[in-house]
């Protein structure tokens with residue numbers, strides 16, 4: 003299944019087993035000099051490492067591809083110009099699932115004299131996805147050679163390599179397109195190549211197609227040749243020097259809209275023909291963002307064109323192929339009729355992310371996948387800078403909190419990993435694409451920017467991008483560039499140092515964040531005008547009194563703080579375990595981590611928290627909005643770590659009644675809702691009923707004043723969506739009545755009525771609770787050409803309380819026709835969220851593991867979502883045991899993922915949380931109930 007079959011050579015069973023055995027030992031220790039490999043035909047394979055040798059490097063690929071969208075296969079050929087660095091007798095290339103027909107070699111002289119190529123002996127080693135080309139005579143160092151390979155393959159079924167995607171027209175016709183997706187290690191599925199990011203080369207691509215199709219690739223088309231029989235052949239301009247994972251080509255029948263940036267780059271949005279009216283927002287956004295990046299990086303986008311294409315079947319959210327970015331439809335297409343403000347936020351964010359990659363990732367690439375954060379952390383961080391500048395009305399600052407908060411949950415588990423971590427096998431490499439690379443990477447960059455100052459940070463990254471253009475870089479290169487600039491603010495200790503010392507200081511500081519896992523907790527104690535501060539590793543679910551609690555870690559933390567007596571931002575770098583700071587004047591409270599820019603949590607010992615809570619209740623506006631969000635977040639995290647009692651965190655949220663900032667209200671609400679779901683899932687009904695009543699009472703005024711419309715600022719609209727969804731989920735009668743009314747009108751209008759987009763999902767979800775409504779929604783799901791709408795319908799369908807309906811959804815998801823396979827992981831996630839569906843999907847995943855693995859790679863984001871979404875909400879010892887057993891059985895079959903440990907630790911954390919906090923929650927709610935009764939007595 004993973005082999006490059008060489009024509010005329012057959013694979014016998016004994017060799018296959020032999021190869022597998024060899025592969026296992028190589029995977030465990032690829033550097034073992036005693037290791038050896040055997041090719042599929044039984045001959046010795048001359049290379050036993052997972053990484054390619056450096057003796058030969060590629061300079062240029064001439065690639066010809068002819069896909070047949072009827073027979074679903076392709077024939078292809080390539081000519082790779084190589085430079086030999088060290089004399090060698092073989093060339094090793096990556097290759098997977100391709101059939102090699104012929105391979106020849108020419109020297110420069112041969113090529114000049116038009117001498118035919120010498121036939122090469124090809125060996126295949128599927129375990130490492132490699133082939134060896136054995137040359138008759140040694141290749142000499144410093145000479146160039148030309149390797150020509152003819153090969154063929156099938157269009158893949160999944161989402162990797164050169165694969166098939168289908169879409170349905172408004173008239174119900176199914177059409178096929180062929181598209182590539184190569185990151186991280188799948189270019190080898192489309193053409194034999196040096197498939198490692200360090201082997202950058204130029205690519206000249208030719209694609210043969212039928213006249214009803216168009217072909218797209220990284221570069222603009224330079225000419226089209228008409229062939230006999232009506233076929234056409236497009237020739238694309240040669241690319242700039244780039245890594246193989248960024249190569250892309252598509253054969254499709256899509257339409258486009260285009261515009262030009264101020265520097266003359268042609269930007270086009272492509273989608274299937276019925277989606278013309280959904281492409282305009284993406285065009286406007288990408289033009290604005292490309293203009294912004296060119297100015298910000300002070301480097302022009304180097305290609306003449308940029309295409310953004312919405313692919314009907316796509317694995318990740320999007321992929322940054324140079325000049326030909328591919329997206330899921332939901333990440334690119336904005337439908338004015340059905341896309342909500344959250345959809346707009348998401349689309350803007352993904353476009354900003356992929357455009358940032360054209361510099362971070364494409365122009366400058368990490369040397370190896372262990373530093374993928376240099377691509378992903380930066381692209382995630384640049385979203386913040388670019389969207390703030392181009393769409394200030396989206397207040398993206400407030401969105402960025404969740405980028406950091408999402409990873410803190412993971413990073414505060416023992417099973418977290420450092421940002422830079424060795425990764426060798428394709429599964430390990432895929433696992434690197436996670437919250438630690440993306441989110442933590444972005445958050446520590448944000449902290450560094452706050453430390454250096456905006457301008458110096460920008461100067462540093464411009465220096466980095468210019469210095470390493472068309473090359474590869476590693477962590478130290480980045481720290482070197484950022485150290486060439488000195489901090490903006492007058493930090494006396496740093497400024498007194500010689501410049502070379504500053505370089506080591508930045509590197510010294512940042513490696514404490516990239517090379518060690520986890521997040522620090524800063525414990526502050528105020529004693530008159532003196533502050534004692536201390537750092538330790540923050541661990542959730544492991545309490546200080548537990549034997550496994552250890553304070554092993556030490557960070558260089560750029561602390562910031564302000565006090566009740568002045569708004570000045572004070573700075574201090576905490577490098578040691580403990581330190582003491584003197585306050586200039588007497589203050590009632592101190593707040594650390596100003597504007598929540600730092601990647602650390604803060605605990606205030608003694609009366610610290612009480613003073614802050616009192617301040618919030620008396621006049622919360624004396625604390626900055628971003629500090630108020632930070633306090634709510636840290637308080638609930640401290641509860642999980644056993645450092646704060648739950649009633650104190652809940653008391654803190656009481657001030658929210660006076661809060662007017664929508665992002666802060668959303669944060670507070672999310673913690674309360676989380677508690678409700680935890681109780682509801684566990685059927686702790688006395689507590690969940692009281693919580694429900696508390697939530698509806700507490701937010702009643704806010705809920706009742708919401709209009710069912712799309713009016714207001716971005717965050718007011720998002721708050722409305724969440725408040726009304728929660729109200730309907732909790733059975734608030736006026737909410738259900740209004741949603742039912744709108745749903746009936748929508749059904750009566752045969753789905754033509756325009757419902758405000760921000761409440762669409764709520765209306766559908768309420769409608770899905772009756773059988774007639776559910777069936778009608780499923781029909782509309784099939785007909786809709788708006789992915790934004792389909793997403794909302796699918797969510798609504800998954801909220802049904804009827805098991806047989808949920809089973810039907812899973813069946814449709816597995817079948818992959820009505821519900822696409824690309825949406826299966828999200829569907830399972832949604833059903834797992836439904837208390838009536840959680841056990842169902844958990845049983846399903848266990849029973850269908852092998853079938854799921856046929857659809858998605860083990861290390862893929864989809865598989866990881868399926869595993870974590872069906873297990874990580876468990877909170878009992880029996881459930882923990884069940885999950886443990888399942889993971890053990892998988893590991894015994896050879897499937898191991900880092901996420902297993904993360905899930906087990908999360909469940910253990912949930913169990914401990916309940917044991918410790920359930921009695922407190924129960925008592926607190928009863929006390930609130932009494933307050934509520936008193937309130938009602940006084941007011942009615």
Ligand SMILES: [Zn+2]
Pocket residue numbers: 322355359377378381
């Ligand atoms: Zn990315």
